[in-house]
Amino acid sequence: MADTNAPKQQNQKQGGKGNELKLPTRAENFSDWYNDLVKRAKLADNSDVRGSMVIRPNGYALWENMQRVLDGMFKDTGHQNAYFPVLIPEAYLAKEKKHVADFAPQVAVVTHAGGKALPEGERYVIRPTSETIINRSFTNWVQSYRDLPLLINQWANVIRWEMRPRLFLRTTEFLWQEGHTCHVDEADAQAETLRMLDVYETFARDYMAMPVIKGQKTESEKFPGAVRTYSIEAMMQDKKALQAGTSHMLGQNFAKMFDTMYQSKEGKKEYVWQTSWGVSTRLIGALIMTHSDDAGLVVPPRLAPTHLVIVIIGRTPEERGPVREKAHTMAAEAKKVGIRVLVDDDETKGPGFKYAEYELRGVCVRAELGPKDLAQNQVTLVRRDVKEKVAVSIDQAIGKVSEMLEGMQQDLLARATEHKNANTFEVNTLEELKDKAGKGFLLMHWDGTPETEARIKEEFGLTTRNRPFDLKQEPGRCIMTGNPSAGRIVFATAY
RNA sequence: CGGGGUGUAGCGCAGUCUGGUAGCGCGUCUGCCUUGGGCGCAGAAGGUCGUCGGUUCGAAUCCGGCCACCCCGACCA
Structure with a gap:
């Protein structure tokens, strides 16, 4: 968005006369809005440890829901969970040269333990990802082609020393899942890589209500140590791109470093072919920046804690007596059909306060129930995303709520899709490029060289996101150099 | 790491220029009152002024070091 310091302040001076009840608006300052929302909705706090955050119950509940769904999807595709150590011998990381070279600046190293300095060669790194230490185990686990495919997933925390942290989007420590698999040949590994990318796309679309672009990363954006990297890319409300998930075909790179081999039917020793794939708590940031509004958090019902x-x-x-009774009857009925419901009987806060508070926190549907409603055997329902009040008869209320939740889930996806499509452009000239840079996804011809990629980044602040699968690739001319291009690739400003 | 900004009560801020021992709003607690879009009144509690050092009779205020956080770049999921 804005590339200068926003002229905020001023209206907040004078002994707190400013309006603290409201969030900054997205239009005013998207990044202030985001930071404030995360804190005000009690999703997370900054901690005293630089770059690390405290995930509060409201935020963690979102993660738990994501975990539950994803874990089910992984199990359905035959994966099993396991857990590997957070400390990795430093030497392991160094075995894959590209891997260590690219990760080195981000890695935290344990140099002291047991009250003394660890000698060179006996140090540990805190995992920035687990390919190496997992391969160490895989080498023991895999003996025969009959042991393959080996399909493992781990839920864990990792640490990557980041220069510029941002709540959920980029923190020094974060939570994620990393899938690690071994296969007999490249075709099988490739199929697994794409299968899990599909799982991520499905999760993003059907649960997060977030449309994504599936595609392949360029050489320079590839995971250190991978042969090929694929990603799903989403567009946030400020039109910046966010990489929401990655899946890698690792080839035999790590297998060769750790001698992860199997004996084939023919009795020959072969290196396994591997994949790895992951999504992280960054998805919570994606969720926020995709759907939320100036009143606060908006969460798709399928992932909403309440x-x-x-x-x-x-x-x-x-x-209050009869109202309370009716409310609890309704709540019990709601629970039966799988609606996560909360009854607010707190007498110390007024209803107006509560409306604002639940909007801030992203509860999908609010029911207002008072004597006036009861007298007419009705209840007032308000859907979080559209904020329209409707009165419905109490007997039909729960059915109506289910309907509203379903409608909201669909509408959020429809709205996000519309936003993404409206801000995706085919760009063919430098003029158009200047005009559209930073305003969405730019589909452009590129000559495929890292030099040109770097130039576009330098001059326009745009990076390659991925080469979309569903884009028919026709040859053309690179927008910068005029050299031949095999097809278009997505450029955007990115988080 | 470079540029900019900020650290004063749980939160948001004033006070710093021009040194004299800390204030406002919200929140919290108590009581009354109120409840259909962030109620009202009265009272109360709550602060080593980020930290270390210097100047001074005296430092939130002036000087220096350090630390943390935020924004902008370089790195990244």
């Missing part, structure tokens, strides 16, 4: 809150309204015990 679907429905019933706010009890009433002055006196006589008024």
Whole structure:
């Protein structure tokens, strides 16, 4: 977005006369809006450890829901969970030259333990990813072609020393899942790589309501040590791209370093072919920046910790009593059909406060239930994303809520898709490039060289995101050099 | 690591220029009152002024070092 310091401040001076109740708007300052939302919705705090964050219950609940769904999808595709050590002998990392060279600046090293300095060669690194230490185990686990494919996943934390952290999007420590698999040949490994990319796409679309572009990364954007890297790329509301998941075909690179071999049917020793793939707590940032608005968090129902809150309204015990009873009846009914429901009977806060608060926190549907409603045997329902109040009869309320949740899930995807499509352009001239840089996904011809890629980054702040699978590739001329191009690739400013 | 900014009560900030021992709003607690879009009134609690050092009779305020966080770049999921 803005490349200068925003002229904020000023209106917040004067002893706190500014309006602290409202978030900064997305239009004013997208990045302030994001930071403030994360804190105000109680998703996460900065900690005293640079670049590290505390994930609060509201934020962790989102992660738990993502984990639950993804874990199910991994199990359905035959993967098993395991756990490997957080400390990796430094020497392991060094075995794959490209791997260590690219990760070295980001790696935290344990130099002291047991009260003394560890000698050179006996140090540990804190995992930035686990290809090496997992391969060490795989070498023992795999003996025969009958042991393959080996399909393993790990849920873990990793540490990568980041220069510029940002809550959820880029933190020094983050939570993720890393899948690691071994196969008999390249075709099988390649199929697995693409299969898991599909899993990510499905998860993003059907659960996060986030459309993504599936495609292949360029050489320079590839994972250190991979043969090929694929990604899903999403567009945030500020039109920047966010890499939401990656899947790598590792070839035999790590197998050769660790002698991970199997005996084939023919009795020959062969190196295994491997893949790895992962998504992280960064997805929470993606979720926020895809759907939320100036009133606060908006979460697709399929991942929302709370679907429905019933706010009890009433002055006196006589008024509240029957309302409370009805609210709990409704809540019980809602639970039966799988709606995650909360009844708010707190008398110390007014209803207006609660409406704002639940909007900030991203509860999907709010039910307002008071004496006036009860008198007409109705309840007032408000869907978080559209904020429209509708009165429905109490008997039909829960059915209506289910309908609203389903509608919201669909509408969020539809809206995000529309936004992505409206801001994706075919760009053919330097003029257009100047005009569109930073305004979305630019589909451009590129001569395939890292030099040109670097130039476009330097001059326009755009990086290659991926080469989309579903884009029919026709030859053309590179937008910068005029050299032949095999097809278009997505450029964008990225997180 | 470079450029910019900020650290004062749980949160948001004023006070710093021009040194004199700390204030406002929100929140919290108590009581009353109120409840359909961030209620009201009264009272109360709460601060080693990021940290270390220097100048001074006296430092939130002036000087220097360090630390942390935020924004902009380089690195990255």
